[in-house]
């Protein structure tokens with residue numbers, strides 16, 4: 001089978017061993033005579049998967065019993081609304097660090113529920129910079145400080161957690177969740193759409209602290225949007241197949257040595273690619289060097305025509321999904337956990353040849 005080198009930003013490449021396991025079990029799940037897709041979400045088989053996935057996730061991150069793991073629907077985008085809906089009201093404020101299009105969307109929703117203190121905005125600098133702690137400001141008595149750990153479109157990333165201004169961090173970790181260990185003590189809530197680093201589209205992982213949930217706003221919250229509805233029980237039908245796939249991806253992460261192993265592999269892949277970009281002026285990184293993402297590597301060539309040729313030639317070498325986000329153009333190589341080092345090596349080798357021909 002000829003699998004391409006897939007640099008899609010999401011839904012993104014999945015570990016082949018996970019796909020093959022799912023393929024093998026698809027029609028007849030564990031000899032039950034039907035597929036998991038055809039079984040009740042209350043069946044013992046699915047209940048076990050849901051529980052295992054939660055346990056694997058907590059064990060990978062070293063999360064204690066204060067943490068709850070929820071598998072929700074609606075994408076990371078619905079968390080932009082659900083977070084403020086649970087915690088803000090007319091008399092409450094949250095800090096938001098604006099580092100790109102996804103942060104902007106989160107801020108827009110938060111303003112519907114409470115007051116937003118913008119701790120920093122990178123908009124004027126075209127989001128090419130991740131703020132240092134001394135560039136951040138905070139509101140007094142804020143309920144939480146929200147940040148986007150990795151900016152999928154612009155290709156920037158916080159390399160460590162930002163200061164929180166005395167309020168627990170709430171993080172949209174959609175595009176770098178489980179690419180490295182986290183200092184969980186600083187967080188109240190973390191959410192991530194699964195379709196980049198965790199599994200297929202359809203499930204959004206939310207990790208929330210019970211102690212943070214105690215700070216929910218007193219006003220009513222619609223049942224399905226209330227985090228407490230989902231704590232410790234399945235309220236409604238979860239995206240069973242997506243959770244099943246996530247469970248296998250989590251097992252794969254553990255087998256490979258957990259987050260300490262992935263941080264090394266991801267560093268190596270990113271360094272190789274950025275090294276090639278920096279080797280002369282032919283390729284140009286689009287963001288400040290100190291703010292670069294290890295997940296979404298963005299760069300440009302001399303002009304748009306040359307970029308089109310680059311993409312067409314790359315595809316001929318099985319290097320696909322390298323087109324930058326439609327809002328910014330250019331080239332973007334998404335190199336999440338499941339993107340193999342061989343794929344990055346193949347891309348770098350192609351880039352060298354392309355430069356030799358066109359440079």
Ligand SMILES: Cc1ncc(COP(=O)(O)O)c(C=O)c1O
Pocket residue numbers: 010074075076077078102148150151152153172173174175193
């Ligand atoms: C950082 C970030 N947040 C949020 C989203 C939106 O996710 P969803 O499509 O699951 O709503 C994306 C999608 O690319 C993203 O990269």
